[in-house]
Amino acid sequence: MVNLKGRSFLKLIDYTPEEIIYLLDLAEKYKQDKKNKVPHDDFRGRNIALIFEKTSTRTRCSFEVAAHDLGISTTYLDPVSSQLGKKESIEDTARVLGRMYDGIEYRGFGQAIVEELAQKSGVPTWNGLTDEFHPTQILADMLTIREKFGKLKGINLVYMGDARYNMGNSLMVGCSKLGLNFTACAPENYFPDKKLIEQCRKYAEDSGSKLQFITDPEIACKNADVIYTDVWVSMGEPDEVWQKRIEELAPYQVNAEIMKHAAPGAIFMHCLPAFHDRLTAVGKEKCEKFNRDAMEVTDEVFESPASVVFDEAENRMHTIKAVIAATIL
Numbered sequence: 001m002v003n004l005k006g007r008s009f010l011k012l013i014d015y016t017p018e019e020i021i022y023l024l025d026l027a028e029k030y031k032q033d034k035k036n037k038v039p040h041d042d043f044r045g046r047n048i049a050l051i052f053e054k055t056s057t058r059t060r061c062s063f064e065v066a067a068h069d070l071g072i073s074t075t076y077l078d079p080v081s082s083q084l085g086k087k088e089s090i091e092d093t094a095r096v097l098g099r100m101y102d103g104i105e106y107r108g109f110g111q112a113i114v115e116e117l118a119q120k121s122g123v124p125t126w127n128g129l130t131d132e133f134h135p136t137q138i139l140a141d142m143l144t145i146r147e148k149f150g151k152l153k154g155i156n157l158v159y160m161g162d163a164r165y166n167m168g169n170s171l172m173v174g175c176s177k178l179g180l181n182f183t184a185c186a187p188e189n190y191f192p193d194k195k196l197i198e199q200c201r202k203y204a205e206d207s208g209s210k211l212q213f214i215t216d217p218e219i220a221c222k223n224a225d226v227i228y229t230d231v232w233v234s235m236g237e238p239d240e241v242w243q244k245r246i247e248e249l250a251p252y253q254v255n256a257e258i259m260k261h262a263a264p265g266a267i268f269m270h271c272l273p274a275f276h277d278r279l280t281a282v283g284k285e286k287c288e289k290f291n292r293d294a295m296e297v298t299d300e301v302f303e304s305p306a307s308v309v310f311d312e313a314e315n316r317m318h319t320i321k322a323v324i325a326a327t328i329l
């Protein structure tokens, strides 16, 4: 019997496959309840703090809507208006918030920060994205894959592009724990950290998953059920990296040609936001500067029937709700 009460959700490494599946099942139940307008505000009177040192649409809205549906009140601390990191240390902030709140969400920079928050606050703490990991995103992705294919084990997921950052790392952990075959397709300097790969190889042995690291997109995408990508430049990285990133990762753009190599019925996934056109300020500026129409995915693929990106986005809310409900005391 899985019991996650009082636990933090900092990275998937800390959770067993059984515990991850429990969270997916709980999310599925909450999703049904929400669709059927069955109230589930069983946690009335609780309060949680949402700390965002980086910007967000999906994660913030998911935490706020999920908490509200569960009867929980939220306090949003934005990237500039709290004392955190400027006039007050993580340790002191954690000890203050731990006295007032029943749980804390943190989005920001190093994984060490969210780990310290959890340790020093003494209340369940949830990782809303760090440079190294984005575990709530992976729950939404796994729920979406299970909905589309009816299973997780044996699904071939290919991650194209910057596989050494939060999304590549977390997908590799999630796939190796849950038995999906994971392929990182990128230049070698964009493969995940060697130590993390070794750790995931152990999970893969237990789950029956296969891990591959391939530089050739055509070979990597052959028979893929899921082709996944993320931005080439992540939040917090300096503007100067764009040029080199584009030069090195352009061959890994997900476009119609790449999708042709995938298995029949393959889906396209992206955690979002995506640079698939010139219709945003940054997208326009970078596309004009580097003479491109899109970055990591073409508009054609993004808008195609294979694209499930908005199902993924919706599932952020249901899975985050499951994490809060399962862990809060």
Ligand code: CP
Pocket: 055, 056, 057, 058, 059, 060, 129, 137, 271, 272, 273
């Ligand atoms: N996918 C994701 O985390 O989106 P936000 O940055 O909008 O929260």
Ligand code: NVA
Pocket: 129, 165, 166, 167, 230, 231, 233, 234, 235, 271, 272, 273
């Ligand atoms: N790798 C991206 C993920 C955004 C959800 C970033 O960190 O900006």
